[in-house]
Amino acid sequence: MHKLDKNQGFDAFCATAEQFATCMNDNLFVYDIINDAYFITESATERFSLPGPLFHNVTENLRDVVHPDDFAMLQADLQQLLNGEKMEHELRYRWLGKDGTPIWIVCKGRVLQNQEGKPWLMLGCINEIGQKQKADNVSGLLGASSLQERLKQLPVLPDGYVMRVGIDDFRMINERLGVDYGDAVLRQVAQCIERRLLPGQSVYRVISDEFLILDLVGGTPREIRGLYDKIRQEVERDIARRNYEAVYTISGGIVNIRDMEQADYEEIMRLSEFALGQAKRMGKNQVYLFEQEDYEAFLRSRAISRSLRKAVSSDFEGLDLYFQPLVYTQSEELYGAEALLRYRMPEGESISPAEFIPILEESGLILPVGKWIIRKAADMCRVCREKYPEFRVSINLSYIQLTKGPVFAEVMEALKETGLPPDALIMELTESGYLENSINVQKVWHRFKEAGIQIALDDFGTGYSNLQNIGRFNPDIVKIDRSFTLRALQHSYERQLLSHIINMVHSINLRIVIEGVEEKEEQQQVMLLGSDFIQGYYYSRPCSREEFLEKYLIKEVV
Numbered sequence: 001m002h003k004l005d006k007n008q009g010f011d012a013f014c015a016t017a018e019q020f021a022t023c024m025n026d027n028l029f030v031y032d033i034i035n036d037a038y039f040i041t042e043s044a045t046e047r048f049s050l051p052g053p054l055f056h057n058v059t060e061n062l063r064d065v066v067h068p069d070d071f072a073m074l075q076a077d078l079q080q081l082l083n084g085e086k087m088e089h090e091l092r093y094r095w096l097g098k099d100g101t102p103i104w105i106v107c108k109g110r111v112l113q114n115q116e117g118k119p120w121l122m123l124g125c126i127n128e129i130g131q132k133q134k135a136d137n138v139s140g141l142l143g144a145s146s147l148q149e150r151l152k153q154l155p156v157l158p159d160g161y162v163m164r165v166g167i168d169d170f171r172m173i174n175e176r177l178g179v180d181y182g183d184a185v186l187r188q189v190a191q192c193i194e195r196r197l198l199p200g201q202s203v204y205r206v207i208s209d210e211f212l213i214l215d216l217v218g219g220t221p222r223e224i225r226g227l228y229d230k231i232r233q234e235v236e237r238d239i240a241r242r243n244y245e246a247v248y249t250i251s252g253g254i255v256n257i258r259d260m261e262q263a264d265y266e267e268i269m270r271l272s273e274f275a276l277g278q279a280k281r282m283g284k285n286q287v288y289l290f291e292q293e294d295y296e297a298f299l300r301s302r303a304i305s306r307s308l309r310k311a312v313s314s315d316f317e318g319l320d321l322y323f324q325p326l327v328y329t330q331s332e333e334l335y336g337a338e339a340l341l342r343y344r345m346p347e348g349e350s351i352s353p354a355e356f357i358p359i360l361e362e363s364g365l366i367l368p369v370g371k372w373i374i375r376k377a378a379d380m381c382r383v384c385r386e387k388y389p390e391f392r393v394s395i396n397l398s399y400i401q402l403t404k405g406p407v408f409a410e411v412m413e414a415l416k417e418t419g420l421p422p423d424a425l426i427m428e429l430t431e432s433g434y435l436e437n438s439i440n441v442q443k444v445w446h447r448f449k450e451a452g453i454q455i456a457l458d459d460f461g462t463g464y465s466n467l468q469n470i471g472r473f474n475p476d477i478v479k480i481d482r483s484f485t486l487r488a489l490q491h492s493y494e495r496q497l498l499s500h501i502i503n504m505v506h507s508i509n510l511r512i513v514i515e516g517v518e519e520k521e522e523q524q525q526v527m528l529l530g531s532d533f534i535q536g537y538y539y540s541r542p543c544s545r546e547e548f549l550e551k552y553l554i555k556e557v558v
């Protein structure tokens, strides 16, 4: 072992460490045990909450940077070194970042002795354990932190694009063919991308199955779309060459650098993630070019989704169930009501169901909300029956509830709680073209029917093979959509068509609701068509439970 001269030591080591540190990612330190001084290279002071590059009273000062839970462990280890009980230090523990967040580090050091054989200096380095890899050995490409560095070198990005490429349903490849095969696919796609890149274009693997192409050539949108097409063709050829062992597709999201405010790493990642997500939402195996309006719509929908999630977890605050009366066409007496969901954001904005119901469906929140609606609607029906013993409440069901939730059990439970007979409830289902083919939906439908719960086919006349669905679902009620009614009122041909449909539906003992009657004139014409019930603004707009009770029930019942 070298015995070094004390006087030459500390400063010289510090200077050397600083020189080395400029060309490495490690944080080098020199700890003068005898004089209780500590030096660490400058990069560390930018990252960690250290008092500075040089400080005395080492153990106490380290208290500020070491995670409180790890300090005792460090202190014990240092004590052994100071006592000369051991010469090597290697410890994994947490330091605190400048903003106080814990960062896992590994600290390695070696003690040098002075001429008297006493512990004198410890030289070592500190590395972040969780630090992102600069290169990715699976795909053979550079990784996210290399992209970050590249962007730092170009503080102002020239014209060009970023294109994020993702493998569609990559998880399924991993699940079906194994992780090793998944890795091979990643490598193949990386190679396909690289083969099609021009000078001025570079590619990084940013996260699991996603690659980011930085294109500083600054061509036209058509050219960058063309790059996606070429990569896609390359991937297709590659799959064929491998005899279709695994068949997969790729999606691409492009952002024009000029459409960004900062074009820094964070913004590039954020917007390209959205753009790729949009390509996937549009059905995958395609490319999407960023548009500001789409992004704003996406942000709005995400904000609504988040606030709906909060609403659900705070006792449905902001959600409300409104009721719109259905009246007998001839007598104009009250028959029942349709329950309609309302939502007001915490900031006060009312959102239309046409906007928030799809968000509830996509997020799955329609399941808890749907259950809540069933209970509230049934309870309203119970109250109204005190004055109108035949009162019925209509509940809209989403296909998500029918395919993924225990909706039948929920309805039965609501009947039990309220003591209502099954036919007090009407379940409304909107035909949608593909729903009808789901065996699951038909099964649930049958259970409703067998239990004596009424069912209504909603939005009849809005585009799908309607008559067939009457046969398939065997509903009790058919609701004619406002758009169909309006057409029938304007054109004699459609009026005849509607009239025949009504007759036919009556002939198999189903009943008809005409929806969306707004004006007196419309109401008079609709009466002639022979529907059973009318629902529309002409009688009442949907109103809150209190308002509805106020309007239709005597005070004592309320």
Ligand code: C2E
Pocket: 324, 339, 340, 341, 342, 352, 353, 354, 357, 373, 396, 397, 398, 430, 458, 459, 482, 515, 516, 517, 518, 535, 536, 537, 538, 542
């Ligand atoms: P829908 O089931 O067809 O409901 C009838 C819609 O027509 C309601 O719109 C109602 O306010 C509106 N309406 C009623 N009378 C008139 C009228 O005279 N003129 C016009 N122009 N419109 C009238 P709303 O409440 O905005 O709901 C829209 C859609 O959102 C509903 O259409 C339904 O598909 C869905 N929805 C509403 N509440 C729920 C719910 O609780 N669950 C589910 N799954 N969907 C719901």
Ligand code: CA
Pocket: 338, 396, 428, 458
């Ligand atoms: Ca409805």
Ligand code: CA
Pocket: 458, 459, 479, 481, 515
């Ligand atoms: Ca409807």
